[in-house]
Structures are given as C-alpha cells and as structure tokens.
Amino acid sequence: MTPEDRxxxxxxxxxxxxxxGEVHVGAFKRIxxxxxxxxxxxxxxxxxxxxxxTIKVVKLATDITQRKLAALESAGQIAAINRAQAVIHFTLxxxxxxxxxxxxxxLGYRIEEIRGQHHRMFMEPGERDSAEYRxxxxxxxxxxxxxxxxxxxxxxxxxxWIQATYNPILDDAGRPLKVVKFATDITAQVEDRRRRHRxxxxxxxxxxxxxxxxxxxxxxxxxxxxxxxxTSSNVQAVASGAEELVASVEEISRQVGQxxxxxxxxxxxxxxxxxxxxxxASAAQKIGDVVALINSIAAQTNLLALNATxxxxxxxxxxxxxxxxxxx
Numbered sequence: 001m002t003p004e005d006r007x008x009x010x011x012x013x014x015x016x017x018x019x020x021g022e023v024h025v026g027a028f029k030r031i032x033x034x035x036x037x038x039x040x041x042x043x044x045x046x047x048x049x050x051x052x053x054t055i056k057v058v059k060l061a062t063d064i065t066q067r068k069l070a071a072l073e074s075a076g077q078i079a080a081i082n083r084a085q086a087v088i089h090f091t092l093x094x095x096x097x098x099x100x101x102x103x104x105x106x107l108g109y110r111i112e113e114i115r116g117q118h119h120r121m122f123m124e125p126g127e128r129d130s131a132e133y134r135x136x137x138x139x140x141x142x143x144x145x146x147x148x149x150x151x152x153x154x155x156x157x158x159x160x161w162i163q164a165t166y167n168p169i170l171d172d173a174g175r176p177l178k179v180v181k182f183a184t185d186i187t188a189q190v191e192d193r194r195r196r197h198r199x200x201x202x203x204x205x206x207x208x209x210x211x212x213x214x215x216x217x218x219x220x221x222x223x224x225x226x227x228x229x230x231t232s233s234n235v236q237a238v239a240s241g242a243e244e245l246v247a248s249v250e251e252i253s254r255q256v257g258q259x260x261x262x263x264x265x266x267x268x269x270x271x272x273x274x275x276x277x278x279x280x281a282s283a284a285q286k287i288g289d290v291v292a293l294i295n296s297i298a299a300q301t302n303l304l305a306l307n308a309t310x311x312x313x314x315x316x317x318x319x320x321x322x323x324x325x326x327x328x
Contacts, residue, residue, distance in 0.1 A: 001031065002031065019046075021054050025043045026042065027039060027041050028041075037065075041062045044059050082100045084102075086099075086103035087103060087181065088183075091179075092177075092179065098115070099111055102185075106160060107160060108154045109155050122154075140179050141176060143176045145167060149164075160185065161189075162183040162184060163184045
C-alpha cells in the first residue's frame with residue numbers, strides 16, 4: 001500500500017472490522033516489490049478460533065489489473081463525456097431513467113420533472129404522434145444507431161437545438177437493453193447560422209442593387225461617351241464652320257472694301273458727269289440759240305427764194321419754155 005493509505009483512518013477501520021470477524025470483498029490497488037501498481041479482486045476472510053474470536057485472516061485474490069485499467073479508462077471516457085455533453089438514458093420504450101446536469105441545464109428541467117416521463121415531452125406537438133417518430137423508436141429497439149441535428153422543446157416552450165446520437169446499449173448476446181443519448185447544445189450556432197443566412201440574403205439583395213447601379217452607371221458612362229463624341233464632332237463642325245465664317249467675313253470685308261472703292265469712284269464719276277451734263281446743258285442752250293438763228297435765216301432765205309421765184313416767173317412768163325436756175 002502507499003504510505004498515505006497505511007496511515008489512514010480508513011485502513012485502521014478496515015482491520016478493526018476484520019478483527020470483529022467481518023468479511024471484506026472488493027477491488028484493491030496494491031504496490032509490488034518493484035514499485036508497480038497492480039489491482040486485485042480480493043476476499044478477506046477472518047478465521048475464528050475457540051470462543052469465536054478471530055485468530056487470523058485469509059485473503060483470496062485475483063489479479064485484475066488489465067480489467068481494472070480498462071474499466072478505469074472507460075469510466076474516464078464516460079466522465080469526460082458527461083463533462084462535455086448532455087447525456088440522458090431511456091428504456092427501450094422511450095421512458096427517461098436518468099440525465100446528467102448538462103442535459104438538465106440545456107432543457108431547463110430538474111431530474112424529478114423528467115424521470116419517468118416519455119421522450120415525446122421534448123418533441124413539438126405535431127411530431128409526437130407522427131409515423132416518423134414511431135419508426136424512430138422502432139429502429140432504436142432493433143439496435144440501430146441514430147444521429148441527427150434535432151429541434152427540441154425545453155421547459156416553458158423554449159426552442160433548443162441539439163446535435164445528438166442515440167445509442168442502443170447491447171447485452172452480451174447483442175440484444176438492446178436501453179438507449180443512451182449523447183447530445184451537444186448547438187442552439188447558439190443555429191441562431192448564428194440563421195442570422196448569417198439573413199445577412200447573406202440582405203447582402204445578396206444589396207449586391208443586386210449595387211450591380212444594378214453599376215450597370216446603370218456603365219450605361220450612363222456609355223451614353224456620356226457617345227454624347228462626348230457627338231459634342232466633339234459638333235465642336236469640330238462648329239470650328240470648321242467658324243473658320244468658314246471667318247473666311248466669308250474676310251471675303252465680305254474684302255468685297256465691301258472693293259465696293260467702297262467702286263462707290264467712291266462712282267461718286268466721283270457722278271460728280272464729274274454732273275459737271276459734264278451741266279456743260280452739255282450750257283452747250284445745248286447755245287446750240288439752241290444757233291439753231292434758232294439758223295431757222296430764222298432759213299426762213300428769211302426761203303422767203304427771199306419764194307419772192308425771187310415769183311419774180312422770175314413773172315419775168316419768164318412770155319418765154320415759159322426757158323430754163324431757169326434758182327440762185328440761192
């Protein structure tokens with residue numbers, strides 16, 4: 001035994017019971033000569049002498065070290081599972097027999113409130129009498145393992161999500177004895193997942209709006225580019241027209257200049273013509289006077305000629321056949 005066990009009150013009481021003749025049976029840890037720890041399953045048997053007094057103790061022991069280590073390992077695993085997971089035990093018909101604190105905390109119950117109740121108390125009303133639920137327990141009674149993400153109803157109608165495995169426990173003949181469920185409360189993860197889905201939906205809608213806005217912006221940019229090209233063409237046309245206008249203005253200016261020169265010359269010629277006309281008018285007046293004089297002279301000449309003719313006729317009347325030549 002270890003030094004601590006040797007000096008313990010438990011060890012002293014152990015031997016007092018043997019002295020009183022009490023048989024002691026159990027599994028004990030002992031230390032070998034070389035310091036190894038071994039486990040034995042032993043029976044301590046008091047031997048009585050005359051008068052019924054204990055005179056000695058005979059121990060019968062079996063080395064169970066390997067079995068004990070395996071049992072300790074299994075117990076350690078079960079303890080670890082109980083610390084980390086929610087565990088609940090059922091009979092084959094679904095009646096609750098035991099549950100650990102993790103399960104009670106997850107569903108909000110005390111053990112007294114669920115022991116002896118059927119598993120359906122954790123189900124939604126619409127699922128309790130369904131064919132699928134009956135088939136679920138039929139499969140477990142046949143020894144079939146079940147695993148699923150499950151929605152359960154806690155105390156007060158609270159929604160609880162668990163990741164659970166339903167494990168039929170078999171006897172040495174392979175027949176199911178009971179069902180043990182190991183579960184993890186994933187309510188927070190499910191709520192986070194739902195929240196992410198909602199956010200993803202919102203993001204998808206927003207991205208669709210962004211894509212729509214980008215498409216509209218692209219269209220507007222294309223229209224602006226087209227308008228810019230048209231504006232550039234118009235500007236070039238205006239510039240070309242402006243150049244032509246400038247050239248036309250210059251040509252008009254040149255022609256106006258020429259017209260001014262011509263007009264100036266015309267004015268000058270008109271002025272000269274006015275002088276000539278005035279001179280001609282004066283000359284015509286003079287010519288008129290001459291013509292009048294000539295006419296007067298001609299009239300007088302004609303009169304004289306007529307008189308001469310008459311006189312000649314008178315003189316030549318006796319000799320009408322004579323030729324006469326009028327003198328002018």
